[in-house]
Structures are given as structure tokens and as C-alpha cells.
Amino acid sequence: MSNQTYGTDEAINWFRAASPYINAHRGKTLVLALPGSTLKSDLLPTLTHDLTLLSHIGLRLVLCFGIRDQVDHELAQTRTPSHIVDGRRVTDSLALSTIIAATGLARNDLEARLSMGLPNTPMAGARLAVTSGNFVTAQPFGIHEGIDFQHTGSVREVHHQAIQSLLDAGHLVLLPPLGYSLTGEVFNVTVTEVATAAAIALKADKLAFLVDALPRDEDDSVLRQASANRIERLYGAAGEFHMAKDDATPDLSLEQILPNAVTACRNGVERVHLLQNDDPNALLRELFTRDGSGTLITAERWEHIRPATISDVGGIIELITPLQASGTLVSRSREALELDIDRFVVSERDGTIVACAALYLEDDSSTAEIACIATHPDYRGQGRADQLLTHLEQEARRRAFRYARILSTHTGHWFIARGYSEMSLDDLPASRRASYNQARNSKIYQKSL
């Protein structure tokens, strides 16, 4: 055997780690919405390269763009103030002609960038077909609270069959913030609405928005993941979102996006991503790393995850007893479980506990321990344990823990697939080593949060 050492190659390791995601994303539809500011930013060349790359590995891409900054700038040249009400422009004839011109320029710029293929660039040899067209039918937004929005429209229909056939043929479909009416008029439509309606009509797997700021939770921490229900609890029900209203809002403001994200989730889009628009790697990090990027909003696909209460002890015992008997889980007496019940979260379906997990947080440690993760055999393989694990990791991260640890006798590979690495008993802090059960001989896994 050669004793030559080759050193580590981060790029190669990253590529290997990303390969499951490459397979997972092939054939999936991503609708991405960009604010007008991104089209003018330094991020655009990287983003268009990344989109070409994504198209080449088989993602079906629909790119929606806004042009608010460009239109505000043009109107300011003629000293015409922009009139934005609740995130929508009041579009008079001058604003409409400015929007049509700005849309043409933005579209040409994007098409040119997506056509690049010079040698020695990330786009070398790439040949991406980009198509735009009359895919959005709009109707007048109308008069609201006495304000006539004139040429502002709302989406009536997205011609999804036409878009699907272009995606089938490998095209990237570009959707500007315009819609056409059955009477032949042009309407100004928000990019948020176009992207949401397109994602729903296309049954997209993902809808992503580039945003200036991510939403925050009750403790003012950035929200990394939330269900549509949680978003509503935090910000109010659709149509009455409680956020500061500001005439100067960008074309992709949270005030516009969050209710649309909830609508998308309720109408079959499984994942809505909010990505920070000043992070050039946000999109690829979201798609190709386990921890993702930004904020993920998901439909509540199954039963709700909730903290366990003392009345759940019986249900948890029923779930874990066979696993304790086989040695898969540590044996816990009813009394021990009752004492620890505040550490547990459960998934309940029709009054039955179908999955559970526990989180042990010690004040003097930077490592949180996750334990007793189990799904009832009838409900396995649908992502429930994954959802519980993510939930507990988030909780630990929120409480400023830096690592998550688990001890397992049978399920190490399940955790390795979720970003955990094996560590030796010697790496355990002395206090935890003291309570380590030598007879069980569990393997120890850890992940950085």
C-alpha cells in the first residue's frame, strides 16, 4: 500500500456530501422570486451562474422578478412620487409605461446573463434556454378603501400547462411582474403574488423568496423554521398580518411574503424558503446542505408536535415499551418518565402518541442531548422522527447550545445521515462519562448546531 498522503480536499468532500441532495432535487420544481434590488446588486452574476448550474442538474426553474427599485428610480427622474399602498403600487398610466419599459430591460439583462457560457467561467459549455411570455392572466385589483389602483392587477390564472411543457423541455421560465387581461390590457402585479400563484398552479416543490430580513420569533431570534400555523400565530391570520406598514417597503417585504407563504403551504406547496438576499451562497446552501439557510416555512403535514404533559406518560410508555424490551431504547420506569416528562415532545394523531423524543439540557454544558426518539412502526418512513429531531435541534440552538449529542445502539446510521458524526467515549465530558451505561455500550454521535 502506498504511504503517500493526499491531504484533505474540502471541495471534494463537499461534493460527496451534496450528492444525496443532487439526486433529491432532480426533476423538482423551484419557483424563485427576486426583488428588483437584486437585479442591480453584485449578487446577480453569482445567482445567474447558480441558476444555470441548478438547471443542469435537473431542477425545473421558474424565475419571477420585481422591478420596484428600478421603477421608483425612473419615476424620481421626472419628479413623480411613487404611490405604494399596503405594498402595492397605485399604477397610473405613467407608472405603467415605466413598469413596462423597466420589465423589458430587466428581462433582457437576465436573458443575457443566463446565456453566458465563456470558457473558464462556471457557465462554460452551458446552453440554457430562457423563455418568457403571456403566462399570467390578471384582472384589475380595483378600488380599495376609496383608492383606485388603476393599472394594478391581481393574478387570475397562471397558464401552468404551457409553463410545464417548457420546463419539460429544459427551459427556465421567466415571469415578470405583469399580467395580461382577457380584454388585452397589461396589469402591474406584485412579484410576490406572481410567484405564489405560479408555485401553487405548478404544484412546485419549493417556493423561495430573496428577502432583506428574515422573520423573527417571540424572543426576537431569527426564525429558522416554522409551520404555516406558527407563522399565523406569530403574525396574525392571512389578510390581517400584524406588521409595521411602510410605504417604502421593498417589492419583496415580509408583510407581503408571509401571508403568501401561508397561502402557498395551504395549497400544496410543501416548502417555502426565505433567503437573505445579501448572502451569495444562500440558495446553494439551502439546497445542498442539511442545515439549509434562511427561514423554512412548511405546511403542517401531519399532527402537531407539542410538549408532552403528564397525561401523555401512558401513550409514551405504550410506544417505547417494545423498543426498551429489544434494547433499542434505554429502559425508563414510569416514575422516571413522569419526572422527565417536561423534556419530551410528542406527535399525536387521533388521540394516539405516534412519535416522541426528549431533549436534555444541562446549564453547565454547550451540548444538548437528544434521547428516546421513536416512531410507532405503523407511522415510520414518513419523516416524523426527522421532524422531531429538527424541532429539538432548533430548540437547543435557540437556547444557545452549540452541539447536539445522541447515544444509540441500533440507529447510528439514521443520525449520520442527518449530519451527526461518531465520537469516542473519551470525548464525552467527565460528568456524562460517569453516567454512561457500559453494559449498553452505545455509540456516541454529535453534531454542531
Ligand SMILES: CC(C)(COP(=O)(O)OP(=O)(O)OC[C@H]1O[C@@H](n2cnc3c(N)ncnc32)[C@H](O)[C@@H]1OP(=O)(O)O)[C@@H](O)C(=O)NCCC(=O)NCCS
Ligand atoms: C429510527 C426511527 C426513530 C425513525 O423514525 P421515522 O419516523 O420512520 O423516521 P423518518 O421517517 O424521519 O426516517 C425514515 C428513514 O430512516 C431510515 N431508517 C430507519 N431506521 C434506520 C436505522 N436504524 N438506520 C438507518 N436508517 C434508518 C428508514 O429506512 C427511512 O429511510 P428512507 O427515508 O430512505 O425511506 C424509527 O425507525 C424508530 O422508532 N426506531 C426505533 C427506535 C430507535 O432506534 N430510536 C433511536 C434511539 S437513539
